[in-house]
Amino acid sequence: MSVVDRETMERLAALIRTIPDFPKPGIAFRDITTLLLDAQGLALAVDRMAAAIDGPIDLVAGIEARGFVFAPALALRLNAGVLLIRKDGKLPGATIAEDYALEYGTDRIAMHADACAPGARVLLVDDLIATGGTARAAVRLIRKAGAVCEQAAFVIDLPDLGGAAALESDGMTVRSLVEFPGH
Template identity: 45%
Template sequence: MNPNQRRIVELIRDVPDWPKAGVVFKDITPLLADPAGFAAAIEELVALAPGPIDIVVGMEARGFIFAAPVALKLGAGFVPVRKPGKLPGQVDEQSFALEYGHETLAIHSDALWQGARVMVIDDVLATGGTIGATAELIKRQGAELVHVAVLMELGFLGGRERLAKAGVDTLSAVVTV
């Protein structure tokens, strides 16, 4: 583990029994409050980019926090993927299962273009539902998903394996717990 990764792990707080009994929530707010820790997280995510990237996609809401600065550092555009009803105009939607329910994500129908090199950034990979739905939205627009990078992977939930079965096989995590 490099010094950035150590700092990141030290700044992620466990919150037991939230949002429901038996769940240990990984709280990134202490990491975000620490300028050096936040910078370390962005630096590590940027380092995972496989060559030139046209667009960085981040999902609502915590994915936005990391994806936008990564896009700036990579000289790429940023495209938000949001919950339904949050984007004006024509959108494409994809529903999926979460660890504790169901959700739908939306992207502007004209956000990407044929062959655009897209990198997805999110804070956590849990079961893979959010990233899988986002990958499907990217694919439907004809863009190329070249890499997915997450700050933290909850390896015990099997998200990486589910994504691989769905055809998302280029994924990196800054830290895995």
């Protein structure tokens, strides 16, 4: 569900570059690096995401890698800490992990086993929600740790791919700033 007015959505959408046929033919890749280059656009995105969150929040969980860009900025606005959700094998120390399905095969994400206390209120953040596989695995991982994860925020939603709807079916409230139809 987009949480911004039409003018704001159009302004942000204009800052997101579309790269056709990447990473494979038929895919229209939504590249946020052009949004990140624009200080006012980045501030607008972070401010609008923060304003849409029902608080209080203890931790903002950013999914590797582009979620790491937005998680600290949102955490500062929400007076929360930052929880890193990384690809398995990237974190030192004891971790817990969760597998998820890819188009062909599986992947695994992890977080530190002691990263969040049971009952901590965690907001999940990433740049984009497509099919929802990684985001859903992150929610399962956070909940496995005993934390409460009921909200997710994304800059971009690709609603035709169903990820936001899948997260909502998992009991999540999903917010996004920009929606792009198609893939």
